[in-house]
Amino acid sequence: MEEELTKSYITMPKGFKANGVSAGMKCADPANINENDPKSSYLDVGMICSDTLCNVAGVYTSNLVKGLSLVRSLNIIENTGKARAIITNSKVANAGVGAVGVEDAAKVAEAASSLLGCDASEILTASTGVIGSRLPLDKMLPVIPSLVNGLSSSEDAAHNAEYAMMTTDTVPKEVSAQIELTGGKTVTISGIAKGSGMIHPNLATMISIFTTDCGIDSASLKKMLQKAVKYTFNRVSVDGDTSVCDMVVIFANGASGVSVEEGSEDYQLVENAFCGLAEDIARMIAADGEGATKFVEIEVHGAKDEKDAKLIVTSVARSPLCKTAFFGEDANIGRILTAVGYSGAMFDPEKVDIHLNGMLMYKDGAAVAFDEDEAAKLLSEHDLKVDITLYEGDAYDRMFTCDFSYDYVKINGSYRT
Amino acid sequence: MEEELTKSYITMPKGFKANGVSAGMKCADPANINENDPKSSYLDVGMICSDTLCNVAGVYTSNLVKGLSLVRSLNIIENTGKARAIITNSKVANAGVGAVGVEDAAKVAEAASSLLGCDASEILTASTGVIGSRLPLDKMLPVIPSLVNGLSSSEDAAHNAEYAMMTTDTVPKEVSAQIELTGGKTVTISGIAKGSGMIHPNLATMISIFTTDCGIDSASLKKMLQKAVKYTFNRVSVDGDTSVCDMVVIFANGASGVSVEEGSEDYQLVENAFCGLAEDIARMIAADGEGATKFVEIEVHGAKDEKDAKLIVTSVARSPLCKTAFFGEDANIGRILTAVGYSGAMFDPEKVDIHLNGMLMYKDGAAVAFDEDEAAKLLSEHDLKVDITLYEGDAYDRMFTCDFSYDYVKINGSYRT
Numbered sequence: 001m002e003e004e005l006t007k008s009y010i011t012m013p014k015g016f017k018a019n020g021v022s023a024g025m026k027c028a029d030p031a032n033i034n035e036n037d038p039k040s041s042y043l044d045v046g047m048i049c050s051d052t053l054c055n056v057a058g059v060y061t062s063n064l065v066k067g068l069s070l071v072r073s074l075n076i077i078e079n080t081g082k083a084r085a086i087i088t089n090s091k092v093a094n095a096g097v098g099a100v101g102v103e104d105a106a107k108v109a110e111a112a113s114s115l116l117g118c119d120a121s122e123i124l125t126a127s128t129g130v131i132g133s134r135l136p137l138d139k140m141l142p143v144i145p146s147l148v149n150g151l152s153s154s155e156d157a158a159h160n161a162e163y164a165m166m167t168t169d170t171v172p173k174e175v176s177a178q179i180e181l182t183g184g185k186t187v188t189i190s191g192i193a194k195g196s197g198m199i200h201p202n203l204a205t206m207i208s209i210f211t212t213d214c215g216i217d218s219a220s221l222k223k224m225l226q227k228a229v230k231y232t233f234n235r236v237s238v239d240g241d242t243s244v245c246d247m248v249v250i251f252a253n254g255a256s257g258v259s260v261e262e263g264s265e266d267y268q269l270v271e272n273a274f275c276g277l278a279e280d281i282a283r284m285i286a287a288d289g290e291g292a293t294k295f296v297e298i299e300v301h302g303a304k305d306e307k308d309a310k311l312i313v314t315s316v317a318r319s320p321l322c323k324t325a326f327f328g329e330d331a332n333i334g335r336i337l338t339a340v341g342y343s344g345a346m347f348d349p350e351k352v353d354i355h356l357n358g359m360l361m362y363k364d365g366a367a368v369a370f371d372e373d374e375a376a377k378l379l380s381e382h383d384l385k386v387d388i389t390l391y392e393g394d395a396y397d398r399m400f401t402c403d404f405s406y407d408y409v410k411i412n413g414s415y416r417t
Numbered sequence: 418m419e420e421e422l423t424k425s426y427i428t429m430p431k432g433f434k435a436n437g438v439s440a441g442m443k444c445a446d447p448a449n450i451n452e453n454d455p456k457s458s459y460l461d462v463g464m465i466c467s468d469t470l471c472n473v474a475g476v477y478t479s480n481l482v483k484g485l486s487l488v489r490s491l492n493i494i495e496n497t498g499k500a501r502a503i504i505t506n507s508k509v510a511n512a513g514v515g516a517v518g519v520e521d522a523a524k525v526a527e528a529a530s531s532l533l534g535c536d537a538s539e540i541l542t543a544s545t546g547v548i549g550s551r552l553p554l555d556k557m558l559p560v561i562p563s564l565v566n567g568l569s570s571s572e573d574a575a576h577n578a579e580y581a582m583m584t585t586d587t588v589p590k591e592v593s594a595q596i597e598l599t600g601g602k603t604v605t606i607s608g609i610a611k612g613s614g615m616i617h618p619n620l621a622t623m624i625s626i627f628t629t630d631c632g633i634d635s636a637s638l639k640k641m642l643q644k645a646v647k648y649t650f651n652r653v654s655v656d657g658d659t660s661v662c663d664m665v666v667i668f669a670n671g672a673s674g675v676s677v678e679e680g681s682e683d684y685q686l687v688e689n690a691f692c693g694l695a696e697d698i699a700r701m702i703a704a705d706g707e708g709a710t711k712f713v714e715i716e717v718h719g720a721k722d723e724k725d726a727k728l729i730v731t732s733v734a735r736s737p738l739c740k741t742a743f744f745g746e747d748a749n750i751g752r753i754l755t756a757v758g759y760s761g762a763m764f765d766p767e768k769v770d771i772h773l774n775g776m777l778m779y780k781d782g783a784a785v786a787f788d789e790d791e792a793a794k795l796l797s798e799h800d801l802k803v804d805i806t807l808y809e810g811d812a813y814d815r816m817f818t819c820d821f822s823y824d825y826v827k828i829n830g831s832y833r834t
Binding site for chain 1: 481510767825
C-alpha cells in the first residue's frame with residue numbers, strides 16, 4: 001500500500017542527508033543575497049549523502065558528447081554499483097572542455113571525501129549549465145567544507161539540494177512515497193529533478209536523483225530504474241534537444257532494515273511506487289518546460305508496433321508547428337496529422353482518428369466539423385491531451401511535452417550571456 | 418554560358434503564360450481590395466500554362482499523409498509525364514478531407530480545361546494552406562474564366578502567379594537563367610516558389626514550379642530534377658515539419674526549338690543552370706522562413722559517410738536551442754556540439770572543430786577561448802555559417818535554415834484563425 005503524502009523531500013528515506021550552498025556561480029557576490037531572493041537564484045552546489053555506502057544505479061544521456069562530471073559518475077556506477085553521495089552543481093555543465101573535465105570533477109569529490117572520511121570514488125558528480133566552460137574550482141572548492149558540514153536530514157536542507165540544481169526551472173520538483181510492504185513494514189522513496197530545456201529522449205533527459213531506504217541489490221536496482229524511466233523520463237520532450245549532461249540515479253541504502261528481492265510481492269510494490277514517482281516527476285518536468293504555458297500529453301493507440309507508436313508520439317511532441325498551435329490555443333488538427341504523417345510510422349491515412357481532450361476532431365482520414373466555441377474552451381485548459389488512434393495493431397505509447405511560447409524564445413535567445 | 422539576369426519571372430521561357438486572380442479566399446470581399454494592398458494579400462488562385470503540351474517531372478513530399486491536389490498531380494505526372502498547365506491556390510491545402518479532395522481538384526482543372534480546349538488530365542493542381550477544409554469550389558470555380566482569359570506572358574501576369582501561391586511568405590521567390598548552349602542558341606529556365614513554414618526534407622518542402630523552353634525528354638527531365646533538388650530543396654529546414662502538400666515540378670515545352678540529350682555538353686550546361694537556380698530559391702526560402710531574422714547555412718566536412726553527414730546538418734538545423742541562440746546572436750557553441758552529439762552520427766567527440774562565420778570556436782573536443790566582442794560582431798550579421806569538421810572520412814553535406822524568433826511563435830500561434 002502506498003500512502004498519499006503531503007510532503008516530499010529527498011531526505012525522507014532513512015539515513016540520507018542533504019545540503020545546498022552558494023559558490024557564487026549563479027550570483028556574482030553571495031554577500032549581496034537578499035533574504036527575499038528565491039533560493040534557486042543563488043544556491044548552486046548541492047549534495048545528497050547517505051550515512052552508509054549505497055547500491056546505486058544510473059541511466060545516462062544517449063548523446064555521443066557527454067558531460068565530464070557525468071562520464072566520471074557513469075564510470076563509477078557501471079564499475080562498482082556503489083556510492084555514498086552525489087555532489088551537483090548548476091551554471092556550468094563541465095562539458096566540451098576536454099578530458100580535464102573529469103579531473104576537475106574528481107577534485108570536487110576529493111575535497112568532500114576527506115571531510116566525509118570516504119573514498120572520492122564513492123562520491124558521484126553531476127553538473128548542469130553552460131557547455132564549454134571549465135568548472136570554476138576557485139569558487140567551488142572553498143564552499144565544500146560548508147556544504148559537507150551543513151549536511152542534514154531536515155526538510156530545509158533537502159529542499160536546498162534541489163534549489164542548487166535548478167537552472168531555468170521555475171518550480172522545484174520533489175516527490176516522495178512511503179510504501180507499506182506485505183509484512184507491515186514501511187520503506188520510503190524520494191526523488192528530485194531539475195530540467196526545463198534541452199530535454200528529449202533518449203535517455204535520461206535531465207538530472208534526477210532518487211533515494212530509498214529500501215535494501216535492493218545493484219542488479220535489481222538497475223532493472224527497476226530502467227523500467228521506471230522507460231515510459232516516464234524517456235517520454236518527456238521539451239524541445240527535442242538531448243542534453244549531454246543528464247542522468248537519473250538512485251541510491252538505495254537499506255537503512256529501513258527491509259530488503260526486497262526481485263520476483264517478490266514486496267519488490268513489485270516498491271517498483272510500482274518508483275514508477276509512479278518517476279511519472280509524477282516526468283509530468284512536472286514537461287509542465288515546467290522552458291516558457292511553457294501548457295502541459296501536453298500525446299497518446300497513440302492502435303499503432304502497428306512499439307517502434308511506430310514511439311515514432312508517432314515523438315514526432316508530434318517535437319513539432320514546432322503543433323507546439324505553437326497549443327500555445328495559440330488553436331485547434332489546428334492538420335498540424336497534428338502532418339506530424340503523424342512524417343513520423344516515419346506506417347499507417348493508412350484514411351484510418352486515423354484524433355481526439356483533443358476527448359473531443360473527436362479527425363475521423364477516417366478527414367477532419368470532423370466541430371464546434372469552434374467548444375474547441376476554444378477545451379484548448380484554453382492548462383492540461384491538453386491529444387489521442388491519436390490508428391487501426392494497424394495494438395501498440396500504445398505516450399509522451400509528455402509542453403507548448404512553444406514567446407518565453408521559450410526569450411529564455412533561449414540569451415541563456416549563455 | 419549562363420547570363421546574369423536582372424529580371425526573373427516564370428514566363429521568361431518561350432511559350433509560357435501565367436496569371437493570378439482573387440477568389441476571395443485570402444480576403445473576404447475582393448471588392449474591398451485597396452490598390453495599396455500587396456498583391457500577395459488577396460491573389461489566391463494562380464495558373465501557369467504552356468502553349469503546347471510539355472514534358473513534366475515532379476518530386477513530392479515524403480509525408481505519408483498527402484494533400485489531395487498533390488495526389489492528383491502525382492498520379493498524372495507519374496503516369497503520363499505530360500501536362501500543359503498547373504493551377505495553384507493558397508489558403509486551403511485540400512488535405513485531410515478524404516478522397517473527395519481529388520474530385521474537388523479535378524473539378525477546378527475541368528473548369529479550366531474546357532476554356533483551354535485541352536483535357537483536364539493535362540492540368541496539374543497544387544494547393545497550400547490550412548489542412549482539414551475542402552476546397553471552396555463556390556469561390557474558385559467562378560474565377561476560372563477570368564484566370565484563363567487573363568493568361569499572359571507579361572512580367573506582371575507572371576508575378577501575379579507567384580503572389581497567388583504565397584501564404585506566410587514575406588517576399589516573392591522568382592529566379593530565371595538564360596543559358597547559351599555550345600551552338601550559340603539560348604534556352605531559358607525560370608522558377609517560382611512559395612514556402613515559409615512547415616518546411617523540412619524529405620522531399621520537396623514547398624511548392625515550386627519551374628518552366629523551360631528547352632526540349633528534354635521526360636526521363637531525363639526527371640533525373641535532372643532529382644539531381645537539382647537533392648542538395649537544395651532537400652536541404653532546407655525551417656521548422657522540421659514536412660508538409661503534406663508540397664512538390665517541385667518542372668515543365669519543359671521545347672519552344673526554344675532546341676533540345677538537349679543526356680550526356681551532351683549542352684545537357685550539362687542546362688543541368689548546371691537548373692541546379693544553380695534551385696540553390697538560389699532554396700536559399701531564398703530559408704531566408705524567408707517564418708519569423709526569420711537570420712539565414713543560416715550549416716556545413717559538415719569529414720563525416721564518416723553521406724548518411725552521417727546528413728544526420729549532422731539536419732540535427733543542427735532542427736535544434737530549437739541552436740535556432741534560438743542564432744536569434745539571440747549568442748555564440749553558444751555548446752548547443753551546436755550537443756546537436757551534433759545526438760544526431761545519431763558516429764564520431765570521436767575529442768576530434769570536432771566548429772567554426773562560426775570562419776571563426777574557430779571549438780577544437781579537438783574543447784571550446785576555444787574567443788574574443789566575445791568579435792564573436793558578437795560576427796553573430797550580428799544576417800548570414801551565418803556554421804562549419805563542423807570531423808575527422809572520420811570525407812563526406813560533406815550542408816543545410817539551409819533560419820533562426821527561431823518571437824515572430825515564428827506569433828505567426829504559428831494563430832495561423833489557422
